[in-house]
Amino acid sequence: MAGIVPSRRVRGTPFLALVEAAGAKAFTVYNRMLLASYYESYEADYKHLKEHVQIWDVAVQRQISIKGPDALRLMRQISPRDMDRMAEDQCYYMPVCDHNGGMLNDPVAIKIAEDHYWLSIADGDLLQWVLGLAVGQGFDVEIDEPDVSPLAVQGPKADELMARVFGDIVRDIKFFRYKQLPFMDTKFVIARSGWSKQGGFEIYVEGGHYGLPLGNILLERGRDLNVRIGCPNLIERIEGGLLSYGSDIRRDNSPVEAGLSRFCNSPAEYIGKKEIERQKLNGPNRQIRPLEIDGADDLPHNESGWDLTAGSRKVGLIASSAWSPDFETNVAIGMVDKSHWHPGTRLEVHNKHGICGATVRESFWI
Ligand code: THG
Numbered sequence: 001m002a003g004i005v006p007s008r009r010v011r012g013t014p015f016l017a018l019v020e021a022a023g024a025k026a027f028t029v030y031n032r033m034l035l036a037s038y039y040e041s042y043e044a045d046y047k048h049l050k051e052h053v054q055i056w057d058v059a060v061q062r063q064i065s066i067k068g069p070d071a072l073r074l075m076r077q078i079s080p081r082d083m084d085r086m087a088e089d090q091c092y093y094m095p096v097c098d099h100n101g102g103m104l105n106d107p108v109a110i111k112i113a114e115d116h117y118w119l120s121i122a123d124g125d126l127l128q129w130v131l132g133l134a135v136g137q138g139f140d141v142e143i144d145e146p147d148v149s150p151l152a153v154q155g156p157k158a159d160e161l162m163a164r165v166f167g168d169i170v171r172d173i174k175f176f177r178y179k180q181l182p183f184m185d186t187k188f189v190i191a192r193s194g195w196s197k198q199g200g201f202e203i204y205v206e207g208g209h210y211g212l213p214l215g216n217i218l219l220e221r222g223r224d225l226n227v228r229i230g231c232p233n234l235i236e237r238i239e240g241g242l243l244s245y246g247s248d249i250r251r252d253n254s255p256v257e258a259g260l261s262r263f264c265n266s267p268a269e270y271i272g273k274k275e276i277e278r279q280k281l282n283g284p285n286r287q288i289r290p291l292e293i294d295g296a297d298d299l300p301h302n303e304s305g306w307d308l309t310a311g312s313r314k315v316g317l318i319a320s321s322a323w324s325p326d327f328e329t330n331v332a333i334g335m336v337d338k339s340h341w342h343p344g345t346r347l348e349v350h351n352k353h354g355i356c357g358a359t360v361r362e363s364f365w366i
Pocket of ligand 1: 061091093106107108120121122123150176193194195202242243
């Protein structure tokens, strides 16, 4: 496939020079911005991520800043998670839903101050939803997309690399908590989070001009750790059950269907609560499931979702799949009807190569 031309509309990122120099082989577009898909190959990137440390340009995870006296009021309205329990230094993974419980996004919320939150968004125009709610109700908040670009440091050697650049204090950051740590003449929010199960951090780089100096110092200090520029890895994130909004889950899914009920515990009257509580009580009609697809490393790339059938009946869809070198099977994430979601159920998968078998699994691989 041909490349993608950056423009004001399809934006590059502050780290683009590093990404290009490292030899990104393909890009996807996410929040109208470029995101690398792989460097050497999905498999080679995966092996390196599980053994060493990688620096990811995830500037596409744009921040929506909600600031002002009504910030908490607005957060309570859009968050199925209990905002009143959120600690000062905490991050919350949370679904954001419409009035029917349909998922609009699944951001990570970061509490910057009592009257200031960032929503670190997945692919979608969440700013317009939040702005509409604020303007429509006359809330006293400012909503914008600040010049903040997350850079993820992921892999088993992430603690060591980050300690060399920001000091041993990074080792004290707990999962989904953050510290503000100095860099040059500024400081960054640094959280223990990221879209992999290999451990690591996300640095919220405030000010685009810090992007290259930061990237370069991480590369330099990590040379003997075999650091590389990388990106979220398709295989590893399927093994870990990390969902991709727009692919695995969409507005026609509730957070209960997405398997995210544990993040819907707010006592407040948040938007979508009625349907979400109903589904929590009665169970959903379909839900995200890990599946193993038969065969060897010969599946086509999953471009648009593959139907799952049981005989002549359609019972689900697989939106993400890949060959896993570590588990020596085709790992997949599907949305499967209740009638066929039990572990061990055999189903058929339809892709452009034809039809093959698949088995519903009990749990994700990592
Ligand atoms: N980091 C940041 N922003 C993001 C993402 C990210 N925005 C978009 C997208 N990724 C949101 N999706 C996820 C999905 C899963 C997780 C984080 C973001 C995740 N989940 C943990 C898990 O499943 O083990 C648990 C999270 C929790 O306990 O709250 O990490 O990656 N900044």
